[in-house]
Amino acid sequence: MSAVTDAAPAVASTNPFSQLIRDSLVVAKRNLIRMSRIPEMVIFGLIQPIMFVVLFAYVFGGSMNIAGSTDSSTYREFLMAGIFAQTVTFATAGAGAGIADDMHKGLIDRFRSLPMARGAVLTGRTLADLVQTALTLFVLAVVALLVGWRTHTNIGEVLGAFGLLLLAGYAFTWIGALIGLSVRTPEAATSGGLIWLFPVTFVSNAFVDSSRMTPWLRHIADWNPFSATVQACRVLFGNPGVSPSDAWPMQHPVWASAIYSVLIILIFRTLAVRKYRSDTA
Template structure:
């Protein structure tokens, strides 16, 4: 018995072996998840990356809580407990944004080792390499944030709102961290070594986090710096988290700037804008760098 193809001009083997075509969005999502899994497996095999990523924010919690607590006035009160609750949203936000350096260093390392060139030889979506990396960093940041929240509870931090509002606060923090990871991706694609990516990912974060309302009330700053702090996207997320956690001290004056009056909306808008702008720039840089 002989088998005939329904299409006499086509090869039966080719018809059987050809994969079904996938849409662009489906392929991009699947490829991104594969890259994210690859990066998570890699992170799990280098536990010191996770350990050191947790130690630094824990040190900030302990040092700021016990060294500065009681010496900084918040809403007219110098109570260590009041400052501790005021502080924690800033520490959380600093932790998620400092993950930017790790994202940039990881991408720069992949570029340096030629791994990106190997990805280029595969039939995969171009943006999947960067999206997968940022998703893996988001998972690591979530783990770090959970550990940090436990430490904060141990030193006396408390929330005073519903569970849904608390989770929404952490969601805004993670959204900010994800947005900033795209800035790290662009830095990682723009430098030649992982060391340069680490330095480039941190040098601009210090003024961004300290010229904000994270550690001291913006009202204590000179007028010029106060204006910068009030319109800082970092400050908007910190203010939103404090509001959702119920950590705004009684009598704490809310600045007249629009982001401080509507911190939740401002935080979402800032984060989405950063993702859109820096993802576009990162994918464009990735294509030109690997062309």
């Protein structure tokens, strides 16, 4: 009896934030081990962005006019920030499908039976996806160097650009988490995760100069959070950018990218955790 009595204060005094971090890391480790045992998950995740690099660089590169130049090497430097940003945002579909699959197989019910922080399941999953995204970015950067992409700033700014990309990718995985919790099957999560990504990534400055769009469409593109991240990376990489715009995110892209990403995390993490709690209550 005394042993139980003595143990009670220790449990009661557990810091909820510390428990959330500890449980999130445990879930993240579980997902990383699962990824390592299914290497095709990582391989297939690398193929698509590499295809985009090769296709856009060599098929469209010679016909694009960027910064007054039609040189394909100029377009390749312009392109890579968009490809990097597209890669981290497309990880959203995988995050949503993974969570939907866990829900479908009843794994979430098993987590619910454990004495763990409720938000840890989602946080751990998104952290594991962030690690996979970082690996994909590294491989993609090597491929980009092979096709002629170069940076023209110092190492600190280059690392800052990749940091913004990872922050944006982590923010978008929370949108995927909410989608994964809101549908019944992994297939629906994958479809739902891609439908909205295509207009977000293509109505932007990722692949073309937004100044060539109609005025109302350029306004949307300039205020698109995705465009802010792309433009911030071009600034930090020292790569050619789009024509000047009066839109605040294009004037201050680094700050805009960071603010957008933090807001997305705060909003969609709150919604996703609330959805998770209501579904498993």
